[in-house]
Amino acid sequence: MTHKYRVVVVGMGKRGMHHALAFQSNGRFEVAGVCDVDKTRLAAAAAKFGGIAGNDAFQVASAVKPDVFCFCTLPKLRVEMVRIGIETGARLIAFEKPVALNSREGMEVKKLLTASGVKAVVSHQHRYGEHYRKVKEIIASGALGRIHTVYGTASGWMMHMLSHLIDYMRWYNGEAKAEWVMGQADGSGKFYDLHPSPDYIGGFIHFANGVRGIVECGAGAPDVPEVDYWWRKCRIGAQGTDGFAEVLTGGGWRAVTKAGASSGPGCMNYDLDMPPYVQDIAAWLDDDRNVHPCNFESAYEGFEIMMALCRSVLDGGQIPLPLSVAMDETQALSVRLAGRRALLSTTANAKEYMPAKAVPETTASR
Numbered sequence: 279m280t281h282k283y284r285v286v287v288v289g290m291g292k293r294g295m296h297h298a299l300a301f302q303s304n305g306r307f308e309v310a311g312v313c314d315v316d317k318t319r320l321a322a323a324a325a326k327f328g329g330i331a332g333n334d335a336f337q338v339a340s341a342v343k344p345d346v347f348c349f350c351t352l353p354k355l356r357v358e359m360v361r362i363g364i365e366t367g368a369r370l371i372a373f374e375k376p377v378a379l380n381s382r383e384g385m386e387v388k389k390l391l392t393a394s395g396v397k398a399v400v401s402h403q404h405r406y407g408e409h410y411r412k413v414k415e416i417i418a419s420g421a422l423g424r425i426h427t428v429y430g431t432a433s434g435w436m437m438h439m440l441s442h443l444i445d446y447m448r449w450y451n452g453e454a455k456a457e458w459v460m461g462q463a464d465g466s467g468k469f470y471d472l473h474p475s476p477d478y479i480g481g482f483i484h485f486a487n488g489v490r491g492i493v494e495c496g497a498g499a500p501d502v503p504e505v506d507y508w509w510r511k512c513r514i515g516a517q518g519t520d521g522f523a524e525v526l527t528g529g530g531w532r533a534v535t536k537a538g539a540s541s542g543p544g545c546m547n548y549d550l551d552m553p554p555y556v557q558d559i560a561a562w563l564d565d566d567r568n569v570h571p572c573n574f575e576s577a578y579e580g581f582e583i584m585m586a587l588c589r590s591v592l593d594g595g596q597i598p599l600p601l602s603v604a605m606d607e608t609q610a611l612s613v614r615l616a617g618r619r620a621l622l623s624t625t626a627n628a629k630e631y632m633p634a635k636a637v638p639e640t641t642a643s644r
Contacts, residue, residue: 283345283563286311286368288335288359290323293374293401294350298327300552301348306560311342335359339366345563348372352472353379353437357386360398364390370397370563375441377574377581379474382604384581391574397562398574402445403555405571409531409544410446413515413523417450421535422518425451429492431499432512432527433627436584437473439512440495444580445572446514446525447483447491453576454485458596461587465497465620467631469612476611477631478620481587493587497620497631505529508626510546 285307287298294314301307311330314320324331332338339347339362347363348371349355356378363371371391377400378384391398404410417425428451430443448454465477478498483491494500502511505528515524523533525544532541561568579600586597588607592614622628 280306282306282308283369283560284308284310284342285346285348286313286335286339286342286344287323287348287350288313288338289350290314290316290319291350294348295323296548296552297348297350297372297401297556298323300556301346302327304553304556304560307346307556310344311338313338336362336366339363339368343367345369346372346559350374357383357390360387360390364394364396368396370399370559372399372401372559374401375445375577376437376473376584377441377577379437380604380606380608381582381585381601382606384578384585385601385604388574388578397570399555399559399562399570399572400441400574400577401555402442402572402577403548403551404442404527404546405446405449406551406554407525407544407546408550409525409542410514412531412542412544413525413533414450416523416533416535417516417518421521421533421537422516422523423520425489425516425518427490427492427517428515429517430512430514431494431502433496433499433501433624433630434509434512435468435471435473435477435496435630436475436479437471438475440475440479440493440584440587441577441580443493443495443512443514444483444491444583445577447493448576448580449571450514450516451485451487451489451491454487454489456491456579456583456586456599457484457486458598459483459583459586459590460596461590463588463591463611464615464618465631466612466615466618468496469608469615474608474612476588476591476615476620479587479591481590483583497627498623501624501626502526502529508630 312323347368432439461481463476463479478496480494510528512527521535
């Protein structure tokens, strides 16, 4: 009989439910515990999944003793949740991006995981989408020739979207190490958000294999007019000596190579992306050799790139990687950019990035 892994899911909002349903639908897992501080959400989850339910993550996990501790909570709780997963005996911790809100917290998460030997995955599950995988297939086939540039843009703000962009750019570039970055940012409105971020950030990434990464995220990022749904206006791709291939999160894929132009369907879909993400968790638990594509070590390299871009805004110039000294980049950026308004690339961005009440007027405002 195939072993079933016991799972605790903490945070039963939209993403927590996506995770819980995907685990429960996979025959290798049993959702044995659910947790949320919201009584209504907790009651709904308990009725759906059964098992142990409560509003204290440590108590629920201690009672269940899960193989997998999955949490979909606010970003500010990363260190606390990872510690709970380790202390209650989980073999694998699964959690939402971003890795952390700053390098101080991120380095603490890394230290905890390294010392404990507990596996971890970060939910960059879009790479399972058929359109994302098609672009990867085209790049891997050699049809683009020598890859010289990878790029990513998104209308959403940094702590929501930049982690995704960097992860897929690194994937399309064969997971090459980044050696340095240089970036710039503007706009302070989203520092008031639960995912605190500059309104607009962009920059360059130099990879060890010579490929250049270019990334833009937020209010000033270019439009993706082929995609209607604002949150899915994301473009990630690669350019080579013989052509390009790119994915649009909400609008399929397209490529131009020596063989001509081609395109195909695809759209972000949790119902399609989550099952293989969860199945790969089972495979990694079964065998250490089956390292999950969304493993923490890979996600952490992307996180360092994001934090290095923030440091470039603060310090100016190029920032070498890996980072060695911890700091709170997000707080420092909120001070540096206080009162500034980013210039918009599209009128559609005005709804998210121009709320006057969130951006106090100062002499730095524009």
